[in-house]
Amino acid sequence: MNATPYIPREIEDVLLRSSKTFPAVAVTGPRQAGKTTLLQHLFGNSHQFVSFDDPLNRERASTDPRLFLESLREQVIFDEIQYVPQLLSYIKIAIDSRRHEYGRYLFTGSQQFHLIKDLGDTLAGRIALLNLLPFSLSELQTAFADSSMKMRSKDWFVQACLRGTFPEIVLQPELDTRLWYGSYLQTYLERDVRTLANVGDLRSFQQCLRLLAARCAQILNLSEISNELGVAVNTVKRWISILQASHILFLLPAYYRNLGKRIVKSPKIYFLDVGLVCYLTGVQTEEHLFHGPLAGPLFENFVIQEVVKCYFNQGRRADHLFYLRTSNRLEVDLLIEEHQHIWPVEIKLSSTPNVGMAKTIERFKNLFPKLDIRPGYLVSLSDERTPLTQNVTSVPLPALLQMIKD
Numbered sequence: 001m002n003a004t005p006y007i008p009r010e011i012e013d014v015l016l017r018s019s020k021t022f023p024a025v026a027v028t029g030p031r032q033a034g035k036t037t038l039l040q041h042l043f044g045n046s047h048q049f050v051s052f053d054d055p056l057n058r059e060r061a062s063t064d065p066r067l068f069l070e071s072l073r074e075q076v077i078f079d080e081i082q083y084v085p086q087l088l089s090y091i092k093i094a095i096d097s098r099r100h101e102y103g104r105y106l107f108t109g110s111q112q113f114h115l116i117k118d119l120g121d122t123l124a125g126r127i128a129l130l131n132l133l134p135f136s137l138s139e140l141q142t143a144f145a146d147s148s149m150k151m152r153s154k155d156w157f158v159q160a161c162l163r164g165t166f167p168e169i170v171l172q173p174e175l176d177t178r179l180w181y182g183s184y185l186q187t188y189l190e191r192d193v194r195t196l197a198n199v200g201d202l203r204s205f206q207q208c209l210r211l212l213a214a215r216c217a218q219i220l221n222l223s224e225i226s227n228e229l230g231v232a233v234n235t236v237k238r239w240i241s242i243l244q245a246s247h248i249l250f251l252l253p254a255y256y257r258n259l260g261k262r263i264v265k266s267p268k269i270y271f272l273d274v275g276l277v278c279y280l281t282g283v284q285t286e287e288h289l290f291h292g293p294l295a296g297p298l299f300e301n302f303v304i305q306e307v308v309k310c311y312f313n314q315g316r317r318a319d320h321l322f323y324l325r326t327s328n329r330l331e332v333d334l335l336i337e338e339h340q341h342i343w344p345v346e347i348k349l350s351s352t353p354n355v356g357m358a359k360t361i362e363r364f365k366n367l368f369p370k371l372d373i374r375p376g377y378l379v380s381l382s383d384e385r386t387p388l389t390q391n392v393t394s395v396p397l398p399a400l401l402q403m404i405k406d
Contacts, residue, residue, distance in 0.1 A: 004171050007143045009038050010136055014315035016042065018128035019103035023095040026081070026107040026119050029132040030247040030272070031188060034167045035108040038132060039077050043106060048072055051079040058083050065090045074104060081107040081119075088122040095126050110192065110246070128315075133247060134165040134273050136309040137398060143170055153381045153396055154351065160302055161289055164275025181279035185209075192246060199242065204229055208239050212249065212269055213280035217297035217304075219266050219325070220251065247272055250308055255322035255335050255342075259368065264325040270304045277301060290349075299349040300333060303379050303397055307334065310401045324364065332364050336404065344376035345400065346392075351381045358392035365391060377403075 011027075015038070018025045027035045040049060050072065052058045061068045061084040069090050081087070091105055098104075107119070119127055135143065137156060144151065144159075151159075162177070163169060169180050189206060193199045211225050220240075226233045243249035250270045256263035271277045277298065283289055289298065304321075311318040320338055325331040334345035344361045361376035378394040386394040395403075 006037065006041055007135070007139055007167065007171070009034065009132070010139060010309075010313035011130060011132055011315070012038070012042065014313070015130060018130065018315070019043070019106070021102060022126065022128040023099065023102055024091070024105040024107065024123055024127040025103065025130065026109060026127055027130050027132050028109045028247075030134070031110045031192070032166050032168055032184060033132050033134050033247075035110075035132050036079050037167070039079075039106050039108060043075075043077060043103075047075040047077045047106060049077045049079065052083040053080050061087050069094060074101075076104070077106045077108075079108050080110060082109045085118045088118055092122050092126070095123070099126075130315055131247065131312040133305075133309045133312055135167055135170055136165075136313060137306050137401065140165065140170065153383050156397075157299060157302055157381065158286055158289065160274050161278045161283065161298055162275070162286065164279075165273050166275070169275075177275070178279060178284070181276060185276075185279075188246070188248075193242060199239070201231075204231055205239055208236060209243065209248075210280050212240070212243070213271065213277045214294075215269050216271055216274075216277050216294070217300040218269055219264060220269050221266070248276070250304070250318070252304060252321060252323050252334075255324045255337070262327045264327070268323055270301050270308075272305050272308060274298055274302045274305060296349045299381075300347045303345075303347045303400075304334065306397060306401060307336075307404065310404050314405065326367075330360065330363055330367065332360060341372050341374050343374050346376070346378045348378060348380045353378050353380045353382055353386060353388060353394040355388050357394075358388040361392050362389060 015025065015027065027039065029035055050057055052061065065084070065087045069087065095104065119129065140156060140159065164177060164181070169175050169177055189202050193205060194202060199205050208225065208229055211228060222233050222236050226236050229236065240249065244251060248271065250272050251267035252270055253267050254263060254265045256265050278284070278289070281294060283292060283294060283298070289295065307321065308318045320336060322335040322337065323331070323333060324335055332344045333347045336343040336345065344364055346357060346360055348357050350357070357378055365373050376392045377400055378388060378392060379397050379400055380394060382394060383396050384394070385396070385399060388394055
């Protein structure tokens with residue numbers, strides 16, 4: 001049986017640079033995103049690998065962290081560091097003894113409930129924090145580079161929805177997608193949510209996850225979800241925080257600074273793997289994908305998840321991304337703000353973009369003349385770059401992602 005091929009990750013350059021400028025680097029992200037594989041591929045020859053999924057390692061590190069650390073080589077990959085936070089104080093002492101030796105300690109963590117706070121507090125100024133999500137669009141294109149058929153934008157959307165973007169199911173087509181997601185969800189609930197986040201009612205938590213999936217690309221209404229579940233609003237807030245911390249969910253904030261009281265301020269709901277949304281909502285066929293009630297929201301979710309991955313893979317935070325909705329129903333799907341410039345983006349599930357689809361961005365420019373609004377873009381299933389108006393151009397998703405990178 002052939003070994004699963006290694007697919008280069010976009011974050012590799014940032015990771016290598018960080019390892020040459022910081023004593024420690026942490027790569028966090030959802031389970032099965034490929035964190036361990038990435039670090040072993042880049043640093044397996046130079047660093048000792050220690051997994052805290054191993055109960056013996058966990059016990060030794062917890063019982064006598066100083067002795068455990070002294071028993072290791074000078075350069076170490078610590079896998080799933082969240083299980084032994086008490087080790088971090090001793091790692092700090094080891095780093096400070098030789099502060100200018102870079103890349104000594106590399107960490108992975110599958111969730112961020114307490115991990116980032118522990119790492120940030122204990123190793124402040126000594127550690128670079130990076131986020132790895134499942135395969136991005138360009139990584140998927142690399143994985144299918146040998147395909148005899150040239151895949152179009154529509155094909156990549158179908159792939160992401162019906163197969164998902166997690167490396168294991170992408171690279172092993174013989175795996176049953178729904179069985180994989182079922183097992184993944186159960187592992188996430190049992191290992192992370194119950195054990196590390198102390199959520200007692202897993203059944204209601206899972207139902208909350210399904211309700212959120214059915215509302216992808218919609219504005220978050222906490223009271224509505226609270227009433228439907230029969231739990232307190234604060235409980236729903238806490239559960240959503242857990243989903244955000246573990247990189248399952250992404251909340252896109254509203255852009256409302258200096259725009260008056262006419263702006264909706266609640267965030268919108270997106271998942272960081274649209275395949276999980278399809279699993280949770282029962283979308284299993286291409287027919288259902290394109291003609292079901294979630295067709296448009298799923299495509300919007302796909303575009304937003306890829307934009308977020310683009311930022312993370314450059315080592316950047318996704319805090320330049322917003323959406324806009326006014327009280328009179330003007331809505332712009334995505335605003336990218338850089339250096340006080342704003343690039344508006346509309347997202348349409350269509351293979352034939354037209355001038356009418358550019359009206360929202362034109363209206364946005366006219367309503368807010370004081371904002372520095374740059375030319376906007378329409379992202380659809382079209383593979384062509386087409387000017388629609390003086391201010392709006394239709395571009396394929398890869399072109400938009402490349403502009404963000406540049």
